[in-house]
Amino acid sequence: MTSVQAAQAEAPKPSGGDMERRIDASVIVPVYNCEPWLEALLASVLEQQGVEIEVITVCDGATDGSLRILEATAAKDRRVKVVVQENRGVSASRNVGLALARGEWIVFADGDDWLMPGALRRWIAQGRENNLEVVIGNGFAFDTLPAPAQPSPMYEHQPWGEVCNGRTWLMRTGPDDDWAVCAWLQCMRRDFVERFSLRFEEGIVHEDIIWTLQFARHAQRMGFVKEPVYGYRRNANSIINSPSEASVARRATGYLRVIDTLVSAASDPREDRPFRKLLLRQVNREGGNFLHVLRKRIQCRATRRHFARAFIDKGYIRIMLRGATNASEVWRALRCWRIFSRFGRMQNLDAH
Secondary structure (H helix, E strand, C coil): CCHHHHHHHHCCCCCHHHHHCCCCEEEEEEECCCHHHHHHHHHHHHCCCCCCEEEEEEEECCCCCHHHHHHHHHHHCCCEEEEEECCCCHHHHHHHHHHHCCCCEEEECCCCCEECCCHHHHHHHHHHHCCCCEEEEEEEEECCCCCCCCCCCCCCCCCCCCCECHHHHHHHHHHHCCCCCCHHHEEEEHHHHHHCCCCCCCCCCCHHHHHHHHHHCCCCCEEEEEEEEEEEECCCCCCCCCCCHHHHHHHHHHHHHHHHHHHHHHCCCCCCHHHHHHHHHHHHHHHHHHHHHHHHHCCCHHHHHHHHHHHHHCCHHHHHHHHCCCHHHHHHHHHHHHHHHHHHCHHHHHCC
16 A cells, blocks of 8 residues: 555545535645644644635654644644654655645645744635736744744745746746745645646655756746745754754755756756756756765765765766856856865775
8 A cells, every 4th residue: 555545544534514615725734753843833724714724734653742732633623634654754744645635725834834824815815816826925934933023034036926937937036046945835726736746756855846846847827925924943853954964864865866857857858948057057056055965964984975976977067067157156066076076085095
């Protein structure tokens, strides 16, 4: 049985009245060890007014009290569905939610975050008024609640007030390094997701970048909401911030997979030259992120050597140079070549 089949079998079956209820939005919440913050997130979602919602929570092998909170909340509010699975990662959890969703719109939220009142109503109204497939919202970072009254927005250079297709969106925001790749800022029609069989790639970190590129290549009508209404909690315990060697190695592997995807898309003859050039420029940027992880986060020489050789053997230095649009990006590629070459020689140096 696949994870999706298991989720369909384990998910609570809605009552007859629930089946007749119109659902504006399916809010999909992957949950892994976020007990201290989960109640606040669920309350902020369930208190959204002006929209009918279902909340699909996927307990992804949590080892703390997260499941107890989910079950207690579901017992009090029939809009909450709880799926329990072994730990398979955020992408698998989101895919389970996508398979079960029944709402007109799909929204993602993480278990340690928080939504401002009216967030979903604002996003969905924008989507309906402009006949959009995808709405890109805005967010803000916070450490503790209550959230600031006037939070600083995460994104500044989106095409606010406009409607465009996905390729144009990436072309407009890419030069400012302002791709809004966070899945929890993306609200999209469920029929759009199903029409193109959109799913997250499982088993990797930085999956949001691949997901965003995937849907952007299909989207014909995208719109944008400037007000920052989604709160992203700065969580030192998140996967991205974990200092463990295994977690950092997963991050490096994720960057390699992202670069693979960008290179493959840039090789598609159906794409026009400016868009292919944009994707290659993004390879240059992700190569810089990969360099940072290897230099600053990975301490094991053998692990550094493995990833450095993989990057060089795949020819990504040359591709970074092809994607460079200014002197700084050329220097980034050359710096990767110099440092990765040194990392790749470490085994021979250690032998002397």
